[in-house]
Amino acid sequence: MRINLPGSTKTKIIVLLILTIISFGVLINEGIKNRARIEKEKRLQEQLIKEKEKSEEEQKIREELEKKRVEEFNKEYEQAYIAFFSRKYEDAITIADSIIKKDSRFYKAYNIRGIAKAYKGNFEQGMNDIDKSLELKKDFGYGRFNKALTYELFGHYDEAIKWYNKALEIEEYEWSYYGIASIYGRRGDVDNTINYLKKAIEIEPKVKEEAKIEADFNPVRNSKKFIELVEK
Numbered sequence: 115m116r117i118n119l120p121g122s123t124k125t126k127i128i129v130l131l132i133l134t135i136i137s138f139g140v141l142i143n144e145g146i147k148n149r150a151r152i153e154k155e156k157r158l159q160e161q162l163i164k165e166k167e168k169s170e171e172e173q174k175i176r177e178e179l180e181k182k183r184v185e186e187f188n189k190e191y192e193q194a195y196i197a198f199f200s201r202k203y204e205d206a207i208t209i210a211d212s213i214i215k216k217d218s219r220f221y222k223a224y225n226i227r228g229i230a231k232a233y234k235g236n237f238e239q240g241m242n243d244i245d246k247s248l249e250l251k252k253d254f255g256y257g258r259f260n261k262a263l264t265y266e267l268f269g270h271y272d273e274a275i276k277w278y279n280k281a282l283e284i285e286e287y288e289w290s291y292y293g294i295a296s297i298y299g300r301r302g303d304v305d306n307t308i309n310y311l312k313k314a315i316e317i318e319p320k321v322k323e324e325a326k327i328e329a330d331f332n333p334v335r336n337s338k339k340f341i342e343l344v345e346k
Contacts, residue, residue: 262277266297
């Protein structure tokens with residue numbers, strides 16, 4: 115069944131043409147909008163990529179600067195370290211002070227300053243510095259070792275053993291084993307002395323020469339086990 119629209123054929127054709135033109139206009143307009151949207155998204159993506167590249171480049175520059183800064187501080191720290199082992203404790207403290215003024219979070223400086231203070235006879239200040247070092251880096255093996263050594267220097271032997279063992283959790287360091295052995299040596303505990311001293315010697319055979327002259331081992335020096343361990 116056909117529906118006849120009002121008006122002449124000519125009018126109908128004109129209306130149809132107008133509708134067709136409008137339809138094409140809508141399609142063209144939508145196409146333009148889509149292309150504009152695509153271009154906008156493309157520019158946005160390009161901008162994001164550039165910003166990411168810039169951010170990565172800036173991060174790389176920051177890392178390089180940080181690396182150089184740490185290298186410079188490590189050089190100063192080495193000077194403090196050498197001064198300490200040369201028994202120039204005041205020099206070690208002065209150098210560490212200089213580093214800390216420049217960077218209050220450089221944990222190694224607190225550690226070397228702390229042990230230098232301990233060797234100068236100041237337990238509390240030395241321990242405070244070492245604790246600060248471990249606060250900044252809790253898995254710092256040398257910091258744990260120096261905390262144990264400080265306890266040992268001031269006769270707190272149970273705490274010293276505890277912290278030597280904590281240091282060994284990070285690194286199997288011969289002097290941590292040696293420290294424990296020397297405490298048991300003072301106590302005349304032959305078996306534990308031999309047990310820990312043997313572990314130290316296995317890591318570094320030269321430890322044996324130090325043990326031969328170490329006064330801490332005098333209470334066990336004449337035992338057969340000790341003689342066999344250090345003389346063989």
